[in-house]
Amino acid sequence: MTGEQLLFLIVGAVTLLSGLMVVTSRNLIHAALWLVATLFGVAIVYTLLNAGFIAVVQVVVYIGAIAILFIFAVMLTRKEMRDQGAQANSNWWAGALVAAGTFAGLFFLLQGWSGFSKTAAAIPSGYDAIGQLGDALTSPAGYVLPFEVASVLLLAALVGAVYLAFNKK
Amino acid sequence: MNFWNDPLKVAADWLMGIFTGWGMNAVAAQVLVAFLGVLMLITILMVLDIFLVWIERKVVARFQDRIGPNRVGPFGLIQPFADIIKLIIKEDTTPADADKVVYNIAPLLSMMSVLILWAVVPLAPVILGVDLNAGILFIIAAGSIGTLSIIMAGWSSNNKFSVIGAFRQVAVMVSFEIPMLATLLIPTIFSGSMGMNAIIQGQSIWYVLLSPLAALIFLIAAIAELGRAPFDLAEGESELVSGYNIEYSGMKFGMFYAGELLHAFTFGGFWSILFFGGYRFFGLELVSPFLAIAVILFKAMVGYWVIMWVKYTMMRIRIDQMLAFNWKFLTPVAFVLVMVTALMNALLRGAPGWLFVSGMILSNIIVAWAALEIVRSVSKKERERIEGPKRVVEAHH
Numbered sequence: 365m366t367g368e369q370l371l372f373l374i375v376g377a378v379t380l381l382s383g384l385m386v387v388t389s390r391n392l393i394h395a396a397l398w399l400v401a402t403l404f405g406v407a408i409v410y411t412l413l414n415a416g417f418i419a420v421v422q423v424v425v426y427i428g429a430i431a432i433l434f435i436f437a438v439m440l441t442r443k444e445m446r447d448q449g450a451q452a453n454s455n456w457w458a459g460a461l462v463a464a465g466t467f468a469g470l471f472f473l474l475q476g477w478s479g480f481s482k483t484a485a486a487i488p489s490g491y492d493a494i495g496q497l498g499d500a501l502t503s504p505a506g507y508v509l510p511f512e513v514a515s516v517l518l519l520a521a522l523v524g525a526v527y528l529a530f531n532k533k
Numbered sequence: 534m535n536f537w538n539d540p541l542k543v544a545a546d547w548l549m550g551i552f553t554g555w556g557m558n559a560v561a562a563q564v565l566v567a568f569l570g571v572l573m574l575i576t577i578l579m580v581l582d583i584f585l586v587w588i589e590r591k592v593v594a595r596f597q598d599r600i601g602p603n604r605v606g607p608f609g610l611i612q613p614f615a616d617i618i619k620l621i622i623k624e625d626t627t628p629a630d631a632d633k634v635v636y637n638i639a640p641l642l643s644m645m646s647v648l649i650l651w652a653v654v655p656l657a658p659v660i661l662g663v664d665l666n667a668g669i670l671f672i673i674a675a676g677s678i679g680t681l682s683i684i685m686a687g688w689s690s691n692n693k694f695s696v697i698g699a700f701r702q703v704a705v706m707v708s709f710e711i712p713m714l715a716t717l718l719i720p721t722i723f724s725g726s727m728g729m730n731a732i733i734q735g736q737s738i739w740y741v742l743l744s745p746l747a748a749l750i751f752l753i754a755a756i757a758e759l760g761r762a763p764f765d766l767a768e769g770e771s772e773l774v775s776g777y778n779i780e781y782s783g784m785k786f787g788m789f790y791a792g793e794l795l796h797a798f799t800f801g802g803f804w805s806i807l808f809f810g811g812y813r814f815f816g817l818e819l820v821s822p823f824l825a826i827a828v829i830l831f832k833a834m835v836g837y838w839v840i841m842w843v844k845y846t847m848m849r850i851r852i853d854q855m856l857a858f859n860w861k862f863l864t865p866v867a868f869v870l871v872m873v874t875a876l877m878n879a880l881l882r883g884a885p886g887w888l889f890v891s892g893m894i895l896s897n898i899i900v901a902w903a904a905l906e907i908v909r910s911v912s913k914k915e916r917e918r919i920e921g922p923k924r925v926v927e928a929h930h
Binding site for chain 2: 366367391393394397400416417420421423424427428429431432435436439492493494
Protein backbone atom coordinates (compact mmCIF):
# COMPACT_ATOMS: atom_id res chain seq x y z
CA MET A 365 0.00 0.00 0.00
CA THR A 366 1.42 3.39 -0.95
CA GLY A 367 1.33 6.43 1.29
CA GLU A 368 -1.27 8.05 -0.94
CA GLN A 369 -3.63 5.09 -0.61
CA LEU A 370 -3.20 5.11 3.17
CA LEU A 371 -3.96 8.84 3.23
CA PHE A 372 -7.03 8.29 1.05
CA LEU A 373 -8.36 5.59 3.39
CA ILE A 374 -7.87 7.78 6.46
CA VAL A 375 -9.48 10.83 4.79
CA GLY A 376 -12.33 8.71 3.44
CA ALA A 377 -13.02 7.20 6.86
CA VAL A 378 -12.98 10.62 8.55
CA THR A 379 -15.24 12.09 5.86
CA LEU A 380 -17.76 9.24 6.16
CA LEU A 381 -17.71 9.41 9.95
CA SER A 382 -18.36 13.16 9.94
CA GLY A 383 -21.09 12.65 7.36
CA LEU A 384 -22.71 10.17 9.72
CA MET A 385 -22.39 12.65 12.59
CA VAL A 386 -24.15 15.33 10.49
CA VAL A 387 -27.33 13.28 10.40
CA THR A 388 -27.16 11.81 13.90
CA SER A 389 -26.05 14.85 15.89
CA ARG A 390 -28.84 16.22 18.08
CA ASN A 391 -27.36 19.69 18.31
CA LEU A 392 -27.97 21.60 15.07
CA ILE A 393 -24.83 23.72 15.31
CA HIS A 394 -22.77 20.58 15.91
CA ALA A 395 -24.39 19.04 12.84
CA ALA A 396 -23.39 22.10 10.80
CA LEU A 397 -19.81 21.90 12.12
CA TRP A 398 -19.64 18.19 11.26
CA LEU A 399 -20.85 19.14 7.80
CA VAL A 400 -17.88 21.51 7.57
CA ALA A 401 -15.59 18.60 8.48
CA THR A 402 -17.22 16.44 5.78
CA LEU A 403 -16.80 19.13 3.14
CA PHE A 404 -13.19 19.60 4.20
CA GLY A 405 -12.59 15.89 3.79
CA VAL A 406 -13.98 16.09 0.25
CA ALA A 407 -11.60 19.00 -0.42
CA ILE A 408 -8.68 16.79 0.68
CA VAL A 409 -9.87 14.05 -1.67
CA TYR A 410 -9.77 16.61 -4.52
CA THR A 411 -6.21 17.49 -3.50
CA LEU A 412 -5.26 13.80 -3.63
CA LEU A 413 -6.65 13.77 -7.19
CA ASN A 414 -4.24 16.62 -8.09
CA ALA A 415 -7.17 19.03 -8.48
CA GLY A 416 -5.82 21.78 -6.21
CA PHE A 417 -7.97 24.49 -7.77
CA ILE A 418 -11.21 22.53 -7.25
CA ALA A 419 -10.14 21.81 -3.66
CA VAL A 420 -9.61 25.50 -2.90
CA VAL A 421 -12.90 26.42 -4.57
CA GLN A 422 -14.61 23.70 -2.51
CA VAL A 423 -13.34 25.34 0.69
CA VAL A 424 -14.24 28.87 -0.46
CA VAL A 425 -17.74 28.04 -1.67
CA TYR A 426 -18.91 25.24 0.61
CA ILE A 427 -17.19 26.13 3.88
CA GLY A 428 -16.78 29.89 3.41
CA ALA A 429 -20.26 30.54 2.07
CA ILE A 430 -22.72 27.67 2.37
CA ALA A 431 -21.79 26.24 5.77
CA ILE A 432 -21.53 29.73 7.28
CA LEU A 433 -24.97 30.49 5.83
CA PHE A 434 -26.34 27.28 7.39
CA ILE A 435 -24.98 28.26 10.80
CA PHE A 436 -26.42 31.77 10.42
CA ALA A 437 -29.82 30.44 9.39
CA VAL A 438 -29.92 28.02 12.34
CA MET A 439 -28.86 30.71 14.82
CA LEU A 440 -31.35 33.26 13.52
CA THR A 441 -34.38 31.00 13.17
CA ARG A 442 -34.12 28.47 16.00
CA LYS A 443 -34.56 29.33 19.61
CA GLU A 444 -33.73 25.82 20.76
CA MET A 445 -30.56 24.34 19.26
CA ARG A 446 -31.41 20.86 20.39
CA ASP A 447 -33.68 18.61 18.33
CA GLN A 448 -36.26 16.61 20.26
CA GLY A 449 -38.21 13.59 19.15
CA ALA A 450 -37.36 10.48 17.19
CA GLN A 451 -34.53 10.72 14.69
CA ALA A 452 -36.06 8.33 12.17
CA ASN A 453 -39.64 7.90 11.02
CA SER A 454 -41.42 4.64 10.22
CA ASN A 455 -39.96 4.51 6.70
CA TRP A 456 -36.38 4.07 7.92
CA TRP A 457 -36.15 0.53 6.53
CA ALA A 458 -37.08 1.73 3.01
CA GLY A 459 -34.41 4.44 3.17
CA ALA A 460 -31.82 1.93 4.37
CA LEU A 461 -32.82 -0.44 1.57
CA VAL A 462 -32.44 2.23 -1.11
CA ALA A 463 -29.06 3.32 0.31
CA ALA A 464 -27.76 -0.25 0.47
CA GLY A 465 -29.10 -0.97 -3.03
CA THR A 466 -27.43 2.13 -4.48
CA PHE A 467 -24.13 1.25 -2.81
CA ALA A 468 -24.29 -2.36 -4.06
CA GLY A 469 -25.23 -1.22 -7.58
CA LEU A 470 -22.37 1.26 -7.78
CA PHE A 471 -19.97 -1.29 -6.32
CA PHE A 472 -20.80 -3.95 -8.92
CA LEU A 473 -20.81 -1.39 -11.73
CA LEU A 474 -17.36 -0.11 -10.80
CA GLN A 475 -15.98 -3.63 -10.32
CA GLY A 476 -16.80 -4.43 -13.92
CA TRP A 477 -15.06 -1.25 -15.11
CA SER A 478 -11.46 -1.74 -16.24
CA GLY A 479 -10.34 1.67 -14.97
CA PHE A 480 -11.28 0.76 -11.40
CA SER A 481 -8.08 -1.14 -10.59
CA LYS A 482 -5.73 0.95 -12.75
CA THR A 483 -3.38 3.52 -11.26
CA ALA A 484 -3.77 6.97 -12.77
CA ALA A 485 -1.14 8.15 -15.21
CA ALA A 486 1.18 10.81 -13.82
CA ILE A 487 0.30 14.38 -14.80
CA PRO A 488 3.01 15.82 -17.10
CA SER A 489 4.96 18.68 -15.54
CA GLY A 490 3.83 22.13 -16.63
CA TYR A 491 0.25 20.93 -17.22
CA ASP A 492 -2.00 23.96 -16.85
CA ALA A 493 -5.08 22.56 -15.14
CA ILE A 494 -6.73 25.95 -14.47
CA GLY A 495 -6.17 27.03 -18.08
CA GLN A 496 -7.77 23.81 -19.32
CA LEU A 497 -10.73 24.33 -17.01
CA GLY A 498 -11.14 27.93 -18.18
CA ASP A 499 -11.01 26.87 -21.82
CA ALA A 500 -13.55 24.10 -21.23
CA LEU A 501 -15.96 26.51 -19.51
CA THR A 502 -15.76 29.28 -22.12
CA SER A 503 -15.16 27.60 -25.49
CA PRO A 504 -18.20 26.82 -27.67
CA ALA A 505 -16.80 23.33 -28.21
CA GLY A 506 -16.72 22.86 -24.43
CA TYR A 507 -19.33 23.59 -21.81
CA VAL A 508 -20.15 27.23 -22.49
CA LEU A 509 -23.91 26.64 -22.83
CA PRO A 510 -24.41 24.67 -19.57
CA PHE A 511 -22.13 27.18 -17.83
CA GLU A 512 -24.19 30.14 -19.00
CA VAL A 513 -27.49 28.40 -18.23
CA ALA A 514 -26.26 27.70 -14.69
CA SER A 515 -25.24 31.37 -14.34
CA VAL A 516 -28.68 32.54 -15.46
CA LEU A 517 -30.29 30.12 -12.98
CA LEU A 518 -28.21 31.55 -10.13
CA LEU A 519 -29.03 35.08 -11.26
CA ALA A 520 -32.73 34.22 -11.27
CA ALA A 521 -32.41 32.91 -7.70
CA LEU A 522 -30.64 36.12 -6.71
CA VAL A 523 -33.27 38.36 -8.29
CA GLY A 524 -36.03 36.28 -6.68
CA ALA A 525 -34.43 36.60 -3.24
CA VAL A 526 -34.05 40.36 -3.61
CA TYR A 527 -37.67 40.65 -4.78
CA LEU A 528 -38.95 38.65 -1.78
CA ALA A 529 -36.87 40.66 0.68
CA PHE A 530 -37.65 44.01 -0.92
CA ASN A 531 -39.65 46.26 1.35
CA LYS A 532 -42.68 47.42 -0.66
CA LYS A 533 -43.74 50.90 0.28
CA MET B 534 24.06 23.94 -6.28
CA ASN B 535 25.30 25.17 -2.92
CA PHE B 536 23.72 26.20 0.33
CA TRP B 537 23.79 29.94 -0.37
CA ASN B 538 21.87 29.63 -3.66
CA ASP B 539 19.19 27.16 -2.66
CA PRO B 540 19.31 26.64 1.10
CA LEU B 541 15.99 24.83 1.42
CA LYS B 542 16.78 22.13 -1.14
CA VAL B 543 20.32 21.60 0.13
CA ALA B 544 19.08 21.25 3.72
CA ALA B 545 16.29 18.89 2.62
CA ASP B 546 18.70 16.73 0.59
CA TRP B 547 21.12 16.61 3.53
CA LEU B 548 18.36 15.53 5.92
CA MET B 549 17.08 12.96 3.40
CA GLY B 550 20.61 11.53 3.21
CA ILE B 551 20.77 11.21 7.00
CA PHE B 552 17.31 9.65 7.36
CA THR B 553 17.74 7.14 4.53
CA GLY B 554 21.21 6.41 5.93
CA TRP B 555 19.46 5.27 9.12
CA GLY B 556 17.57 2.76 6.98
CA MET B 557 14.34 4.75 6.80
CA ASN B 558 11.88 4.22 3.95
CA ALA B 559 12.35 6.94 1.27
CA VAL B 560 8.68 7.99 1.34
CA ALA B 561 8.63 8.16 5.13
CA ALA B 562 11.85 10.19 5.10
CA GLN B 563 10.32 12.61 2.59
CA VAL B 564 7.23 13.07 4.75
CA LEU B 565 9.42 13.60 7.83
CA VAL B 566 11.59 16.20 6.05
CA ALA B 567 8.48 18.07 4.83
CA PHE B 568 7.07 17.92 8.37
CA LEU B 569 10.32 19.34 9.80
CA GLY B 570 10.19 22.13 7.22
CA VAL B 571 6.65 23.06 8.25
CA LEU B 572 7.64 22.89 11.92
CA MET B 573 10.58 25.22 11.28
CA LEU B 574 8.43 27.75 9.39
CA ILE B 575 5.76 27.75 12.11
CA THR B 576 8.38 28.12 14.85
CA ILE B 577 9.95 31.10 13.10
CA LEU B 578 6.51 32.66 12.61
CA MET B 579 5.51 32.17 16.24
CA VAL B 580 8.78 33.72 17.45
CA LEU B 581 8.23 36.59 15.02
CA ASP B 582 4.70 36.87 16.44
CA ILE B 583 6.13 37.47 19.93
CA PHE B 584 8.06 40.45 18.62
CA LEU B 585 5.04 41.70 16.67
CA VAL B 586 3.37 42.28 20.06
CA TRP B 587 6.28 44.53 20.98
CA ILE B 588 6.23 46.29 17.58
CA GLU B 589 2.48 46.87 17.75
CA ARG B 590 2.69 48.30 21.27
CA LYS B 591 5.63 50.54 20.40
CA VAL B 592 3.95 51.87 17.23
CA VAL B 593 0.59 52.51 18.88
CA ALA B 594 2.41 54.34 21.65
CA ARG B 595 4.10 56.62 19.14
CA PHE B 596 0.80 57.33 17.41
CA GLN B 597 -0.72 58.24 20.76
CA ASP B 598 2.26 60.38 21.80
CA ARG B 599 3.52 57.90 24.40
CA ILE B 600 6.78 55.94 24.68
CA GLY B 601 5.36 52.44 25.01
CA PRO B 602 6.97 49.49 26.82
CA ASN B 603 10.45 50.61 27.94
CA ARG B 604 11.07 49.06 31.36
CA VAL B 605 11.84 45.39 30.79
CA GLY B 606 15.05 44.88 28.84
CA PRO B 607 16.54 47.21 26.23
CA PHE B 608 13.75 49.27 24.57
CA GLY B 609 11.26 47.08 26.43
CA LEU B 610 12.13 44.12 24.19
CA ILE B 611 11.56 41.58 26.99
CA GLN B 612 8.04 42.96 27.59
CA PRO B 613 6.26 40.47 25.25
CA PHE B 614 7.83 37.57 27.18
CA ALA B 615 6.47 39.03 30.40
CA ASP B 616 3.08 39.32 28.67
CA ILE B 617 3.22 35.68 27.62
CA ILE B 618 4.15 34.49 31.11
CA LYS B 619 1.22 36.49 32.45
CA LEU B 620 -1.14 34.95 29.89
CA ILE B 621 0.04 31.42 30.66
CA ILE B 622 -0.30 31.64 34.44
CA LYS B 623 -3.74 33.24 34.29
CA GLU B 624 -6.68 31.13 35.32
CA ASP B 625 -8.19 29.23 32.41
CA THR B 626 -11.91 29.86 32.72
CA THR B 627 -14.75 28.24 30.84
CA PRO B 628 -18.17 29.88 31.02
CA ALA B 629 -21.10 27.92 32.44
CA ASP B 630 -23.10 26.02 29.80
CA ALA B 631 -20.40 26.68 27.21
CA ASP B 632 -20.08 24.18 24.40
CA LYS B 633 -16.71 22.96 25.68
CA VAL B 634 -15.30 21.19 22.60
CA VAL B 635 -16.24 23.95 20.17
CA TYR B 636 -15.10 26.55 22.71
CA ASN B 637 -11.64 25.00 22.91
CA ILE B 638 -11.21 24.32 19.18
CA ALA B 639 -12.05 27.91 18.13
CA PRO B 640 -8.77 29.60 19.23
CA LEU B 641 -6.72 26.84 17.62
CA LEU B 642 -8.66 27.18 14.37
CA SER B 643 -8.19 30.96 14.48
CA MET B 644 -4.41 30.62 14.79
CA MET B 645 -4.37 27.84 12.19
CA SER B 646 -6.22 29.95 9.61
CA VAL B 647 -3.38 32.47 9.84
CA LEU B 648 -0.47 30.02 9.87
CA ILE B 649 -1.88 28.08 6.91
CA LEU B 650 -1.58 31.24 4.78
CA TRP B 651 2.21 30.99 4.94
CA ALA B 652 2.09 27.74 2.97
CA VAL B 653 1.75 29.77 -0.24
CA VAL B 654 3.95 32.77 0.65
CA PRO B 655 7.10 32.77 -1.50
CA LEU B 656 9.89 34.19 0.70
CA ALA B 657 12.41 33.93 -2.15
CA PRO B 658 12.32 32.47 -5.67
CA VAL B 659 13.40 29.10 -4.25
CA ILE B 660 12.13 29.36 -0.68
CA LEU B 661 8.42 28.67 -0.59
CA GLY B 662 6.10 26.10 0.89
CA VAL B 663 4.11 25.19 -2.20
CA ASP B 664 3.67 27.06 -5.47
CA LEU B 665 -0.04 26.41 -5.65
CA ASN B 666 -1.56 27.26 -9.03
CA ALA B 667 -4.60 28.67 -7.20
CA GLY B 668 -2.47 30.61 -4.69
CA ILE B 669 -4.60 33.74 -4.50
CA LEU B 670 -7.81 31.78 -3.98
CA PHE B 671 -6.04 30.06 -1.09
CA ILE B 672 -6.06 33.42 0.77
CA ILE B 673 -9.86 33.52 0.56
CA ALA B 674 -10.15 29.84 1.56
CA ALA B 675 -7.99 30.38 4.65
CA GLY B 676 -10.04 33.47 5.43
CA SER B 677 -13.23 31.40 5.43
CA ILE B 678 -11.68 29.08 8.03
CA GLY B 679 -10.98 32.20 10.10
CA THR B 680 -14.62 33.21 9.73
CA LEU B 681 -15.65 29.78 10.94
CA SER B 682 -13.38 30.03 14.01
CA ILE B 683 -14.95 33.36 14.96
CA ILE B 684 -18.52 32.12 14.65
CA MET B 685 -17.56 29.02 16.69
CA ALA B 686 -15.97 31.19 19.41
CA GLY B 687 -18.92 33.54 19.54
CA TRP B 688 -21.57 30.86 19.67
CA SER B 689 -19.90 28.41 22.05
CA SER B 690 -19.14 31.07 24.69
CA ASN B 691 -22.82 31.21 25.67
CA ASN B 692 -22.70 34.98 25.93
CA LYS B 693 -24.96 37.34 24.04
CA PHE B 694 -22.24 39.94 23.51
CA SER B 695 -19.91 37.40 21.99
CA VAL B 696 -22.64 36.15 19.64
CA ILE B 697 -23.42 39.71 18.51
CA GLY B 698 -19.70 40.33 18.01
CA ALA B 699 -19.37 37.12 16.01
CA PHE B 700 -22.38 38.01 13.84
CA ARG B 701 -20.91 41.41 13.08
CA GLN B 702 -17.44 40.02 12.35
CA VAL B 703 -18.83 37.34 10.05
CA ALA B 704 -20.97 39.92 8.25
CA VAL B 705 -17.84 42.03 7.70
CA MET B 706 -15.72 39.10 6.55
CA VAL B 707 -18.31 37.58 4.23
CA SER B 708 -19.03 40.94 2.57
CA PHE B 709 -15.46 42.15 2.17
CA GLU B 710 -14.37 38.84 0.69
CA ILE B 711 -16.07 39.91 -2.55
CA PRO B 712 -14.16 43.13 -3.35
CA MET B 713 -11.02 41.38 -2.13
CA LEU B 714 -11.54 38.50 -4.56
CA ALA B 715 -12.24 40.99 -7.36
CA THR B 716 -9.03 42.93 -6.72
CA LEU B 717 -7.07 39.68 -6.42
CA LEU B 718 -8.06 39.05 -10.04
CA ILE B 719 -6.20 42.15 -11.20
CA PRO B 720 -2.66 40.81 -10.53
CA THR B 721 -3.94 37.61 -12.16
CA ILE B 722 -4.92 39.53 -15.30
CA PHE B 723 -1.49 41.21 -15.47
CA SER B 724 0.61 38.13 -14.77
CA GLY B 725 -1.62 35.50 -16.39
CA SER B 726 -1.36 33.25 -13.35
CA MET B 727 -2.96 32.73 -9.95
CA GLY B 728 0.28 31.43 -8.42
CA MET B 729 2.09 33.75 -6.01
CA ASN B 730 5.54 33.12 -7.48
CA ALA B 731 4.38 33.82 -11.04
CA ILE B 732 2.68 37.03 -9.87
CA ILE B 733 5.94 38.20 -8.30
CA GLN B 734 7.99 37.16 -11.33
CA GLY B 735 5.60 39.12 -13.57
CA GLN B 736 6.20 42.39 -11.71
CA SER B 737 8.96 44.04 -13.75
CA ILE B 738 6.77 47.05 -13.05
CA TRP B 739 5.09 46.94 -9.65
CA TYR B 740 1.38 46.36 -10.09
CA VAL B 741 0.64 49.25 -7.76
CA LEU B 742 1.84 51.50 -10.59
CA LEU B 743 -0.47 49.76 -13.05
CA SER B 744 -3.49 49.65 -10.77
CA PRO B 745 -3.23 51.90 -7.70
CA LEU B 746 -6.99 51.67 -7.16
CA ALA B 747 -6.84 47.88 -6.90
CA ALA B 748 -4.02 48.14 -4.34
CA LEU B 749 -6.14 50.57 -2.30
CA ILE B 750 -9.30 48.42 -2.46
CA PHE B 751 -7.28 45.33 -1.50
CA LEU B 752 -5.86 47.17 1.51
CA ILE B 753 -9.33 48.29 2.65
CA ALA B 754 -10.75 44.77 2.21
CA ALA B 755 -7.74 43.30 4.02
CA ILE B 756 -8.22 45.64 6.99
CA ALA B 757 -11.90 44.64 7.11
CA GLU B 758 -10.96 40.96 6.90
CA LEU B 759 -8.59 41.49 9.82
CA GLY B 760 -11.36 43.15 11.82
CA ARG B 761 -9.16 46.14 12.64
CA ALA B 762 -10.22 49.76 12.95
CA PRO B 763 -12.12 51.34 11.29
CA PHE B 764 -13.85 47.97 10.81
CA ASP B 765 -13.41 46.68 14.39
CA LEU B 766 -17.12 46.80 15.19
CA ALA B 767 -16.92 43.16 16.21
CA GLU B 768 -14.93 44.20 19.27
CA GLY B 769 -16.70 47.53 19.87
CA GLU B 770 -15.41 47.91 23.46
CA SER B 771 -17.97 50.56 24.31
CA GLU B 772 -20.96 48.38 23.35
CA LEU B 773 -19.88 44.73 23.23
CA VAL B 774 -17.04 44.79 25.82
CA SER B 775 -14.75 42.74 23.59
CA GLY B 776 -16.86 40.92 21.02
CA TYR B 777 -16.46 37.28 20.10
CA ASN B 778 -13.45 36.65 22.38
CA ILE B 779 -15.01 38.13 25.54
CA GLU B 780 -15.23 34.83 27.47
CA TYR B 781 -11.71 33.67 26.69
CA SER B 782 -8.96 34.06 29.27
CA GLY B 783 -5.25 33.39 29.45
CA MET B 784 -3.51 31.83 26.50
CA LYS B 785 -6.77 31.07 24.69
CA PHE B 786 -7.35 34.79 24.42
CA GLY B 787 -3.65 35.06 23.59
CA MET B 788 -4.20 32.82 20.57
CA PHE B 789 -6.83 35.19 19.16
CA TYR B 790 -4.66 38.21 19.91
CA ALA B 791 -1.45 36.75 18.50
CA GLY B 792 -3.41 35.41 15.54
CA GLU B 793 -4.72 38.88 14.80
CA LEU B 794 -1.25 40.44 14.88
CA LEU B 795 0.27 37.74 12.69
CA HIS B 796 -2.73 38.02 10.37
CA ALA B 797 -2.11 41.75 9.98
CA PHE B 798 1.57 41.14 9.26
CA THR B 799 0.66 38.38 6.78
CA PHE B 800 -1.73 40.65 4.91
CA GLY B 801 1.01 43.29 4.82
CA GLY B 802 3.05 40.56 3.13
CA PHE B 803 0.27 39.72 0.66
CA TRP B 804 -0.14 43.41 -0.15
CA SER B 805 3.57 43.59 -0.97
CA ILE B 806 3.47 40.34 -2.96
CA LEU B 807 0.48 41.31 -5.08
CA PHE B 808 1.22 44.97 -5.69
CA PHE B 809 4.75 45.84 -4.58
CA GLY B 810 6.86 43.15 -6.21
CA GLY B 811 7.22 40.77 -3.25
CA TYR B 812 10.84 39.72 -2.89
CA ARG B 813 11.90 41.69 -5.98
CA PHE B 814 13.95 44.81 -5.39
CA PHE B 815 16.15 45.99 -8.29
CA GLY B 816 17.66 42.54 -8.83
CA LEU B 817 18.60 42.12 -5.18
CA GLU B 818 16.67 38.84 -5.03
CA LEU B 819 18.97 37.33 -7.67
CA VAL B 820 22.07 37.91 -5.51
CA SER B 821 21.02 35.63 -2.67
CA PRO B 822 17.78 34.06 -1.41
CA PHE B 823 18.59 35.46 2.02
CA LEU B 824 18.54 39.01 0.63
CA ALA B 825 15.19 38.17 -1.01
CA ILE B 826 13.80 37.10 2.39
CA ALA B 827 15.07 40.34 3.91
CA VAL B 828 13.37 42.34 1.14
CA ILE B 829 10.00 40.63 1.47
CA LEU B 830 10.04 40.83 5.28
CA PHE B 831 10.87 44.53 5.04
CA LYS B 832 8.01 45.12 2.59
CA ALA B 833 5.62 43.08 4.73
CA MET B 834 6.65 45.16 7.74
CA VAL B 835 5.94 48.37 5.80
CA GLY B 836 2.52 46.99 4.84
CA TYR B 837 1.90 46.06 8.49
CA TRP B 838 2.90 49.58 9.50
CA VAL B 839 0.37 51.05 7.08
CA ILE B 840 -2.33 48.80 8.54
CA MET B 841 -1.39 49.95 12.07
CA TRP B 842 -1.30 53.57 10.88
CA VAL B 843 -4.87 53.23 9.62
CA LYS B 844 -5.97 51.41 12.78
CA TYR B 845 -4.70 54.02 15.22
CA THR B 846 -5.84 57.10 13.31
CA MET B 847 -9.35 56.13 12.16
CA MET B 848 -12.58 56.01 14.11
CA ARG B 849 -14.81 52.95 14.22
CA ILE B 850 -17.74 53.01 11.80
CA ARG B 851 -21.22 51.62 12.40
CA ILE B 852 -22.29 48.29 10.93
CA ASP B 853 -24.87 49.83 8.54
CA GLN B 854 -22.24 52.29 7.30
CA MET B 855 -19.80 49.43 6.86
CA LEU B 856 -22.27 47.27 4.92
CA ALA B 857 -23.42 50.18 2.75
CA PHE B 858 -19.80 51.14 2.06
CA ASN B 859 -19.01 47.60 0.96
CA TRP B 860 -22.09 46.67 -1.05
CA LYS B 861 -22.96 50.04 -2.55
CA PHE B 862 -19.47 51.40 -3.19
CA LEU B 863 -16.50 49.04 -2.87
CA THR B 864 -17.99 45.96 -4.56
CA PRO B 865 -19.32 47.75 -7.68
CA VAL B 866 -16.09 49.75 -8.02
CA ALA B 867 -14.00 46.57 -7.71
CA PHE B 868 -16.09 44.75 -10.33
CA VAL B 869 -15.99 47.69 -12.76
CA LEU B 870 -12.24 47.95 -12.21
CA VAL B 871 -11.74 44.26 -13.01
CA MET B 872 -13.74 44.62 -16.23
CA VAL B 873 -11.94 47.81 -17.28
CA THR B 874 -8.55 46.31 -16.46
CA ALA B 875 -9.27 43.13 -18.43
CA LEU B 876 -10.46 45.19 -21.39
CA MET B 877 -7.47 47.56 -21.29
CA ASN B 878 -5.11 44.62 -20.90
CA ALA B 879 -6.56 43.01 -24.02
CA LEU B 880 -6.43 46.29 -25.98
CA LEU B 881 -2.89 47.26 -24.93
CA ARG B 882 -1.33 43.80 -25.07
CA GLY B 883 1.16 44.60 -27.84
CA ALA B 884 1.68 48.22 -26.85
CA PRO B 885 5.07 49.57 -25.68
CA GLY B 886 5.67 49.72 -21.93
CA TRP B 887 5.10 53.43 -21.36
CA LEU B 888 1.76 53.33 -23.22
CA PHE B 889 0.64 50.27 -21.24
CA VAL B 890 1.46 51.88 -17.89
CA SER B 891 -0.08 55.25 -18.71
CA GLY B 892 -3.19 53.64 -20.20
CA MET B 893 -3.67 51.53 -17.06
CA ILE B 894 -3.15 54.47 -14.71
CA LEU B 895 -5.51 56.61 -16.76
CA SER B 896 -8.24 53.95 -16.69
CA ASN B 897 -7.78 53.66 -12.91
CA ILE B 898 -8.10 57.40 -12.45
CA ILE B 899 -11.23 57.50 -14.62
CA VAL B 900 -12.87 54.63 -12.68
CA ALA B 901 -12.01 56.27 -9.32
CA TRP B 902 -13.24 59.68 -10.49
CA ALA B 903 -16.51 58.31 -11.88
CA ALA B 904 -17.14 56.32 -8.68
CA LEU B 905 -16.55 59.34 -6.45
CA GLU B 906 -18.68 61.56 -8.69
CA ILE B 907 -21.61 59.10 -8.53
CA VAL B 908 -21.30 58.83 -4.75
CA ARG B 909 -21.18 62.62 -4.45
CA SER B 910 -24.37 63.17 -6.47
CA VAL B 911 -26.23 60.37 -4.65
CA SER B 912 -25.26 61.66 -1.21
CA LYS B 913 -26.19 65.20 -2.25
CA LYS B 914 -29.67 63.98 -3.20
CA GLU B 915 -29.94 62.06 0.07
CA ARG B 916 -28.95 65.13 2.07
CA GLU B 917 -31.53 67.21 0.25
CA ARG B 918 -34.19 64.61 0.92
CA ILE B 919 -33.46 64.69 4.65
CA GLU B 920 -32.73 68.38 5.19
CA GLY B 921 -35.07 69.76 2.55
CA PRO B 922 -33.91 71.77 -0.46
CA LYS B 923 -31.09 74.12 0.31
CA ARG B 924 -32.24 77.65 0.92
CA VAL B 925 -30.03 80.54 -0.03
CA VAL B 926 -29.54 82.64 3.05
CA GLU B 927 -28.20 86.06 2.52
CA ALA B 928 -25.64 86.74 5.15
CA HIS B 929 -25.76 90.49 5.31
CA HIS B 930 -28.70 92.53 4.20
